[in-house]
Amino acid sequence: MHTPQALTMTSGKAVALYFVMLLMIRVLGKRSIGNFTAFDLLVALMVSDMIGDVVFGDVPFSEGMAGILPIAALEYAGSWLSFLKPSLDPVIEGSPTIIMRDGRIDRHGLRKERMTEDDVDAALRHHGIDDRNLVRQATVEIDGEISVLTHSPR
Secondary structure, three states: OOOHHHHHHHHHHHHHHHHHHHHHHHHHOHHHHOOOOHHHHHHHHHHHHHHHHHHOOOOOHHHHHHHHHHHHHHHHHHHHHHHHOHHHHHHHHOOOEEEEEOOEEOHHHHHHHOOOHHHHHHHHHHOOOOOHHHEEEEEEOOOOOEEEEEOOOO
16 A cells, blocks of 8 residues: 555656656757657667656666666767767668669668568558559658658659
């Protein structure tokens, strides 16, 4: 049975972490709340797990912050590093993969992304395209979204 004091402590830690995370998201910028790259997802999963440990008392607040803040700092540093040294971006964030060119499936791209032709067709339908010949290029972006460029109408 939880005492009122324990419930108050849990609530207080949750509120404190809410403000810490709000500040963290504001410092990291809008990019951190958009489409996640693999690195962004890793950070989100790690931080959310640590937050749960702190809120439910498995880890003291100060120890939780000692885990959360370096992860946030790495995310912040990684985004600046990508900005300042774009040549490192593929290492830090990954790179887009072309899966279709001029209406033809790029088998190398599909293999790299472990996708099937049915996956490509589904993505094309999602973009309102029912004819592969209309596609100039389809790319799996670093956030996992598939972008599609079509041939311009004549």
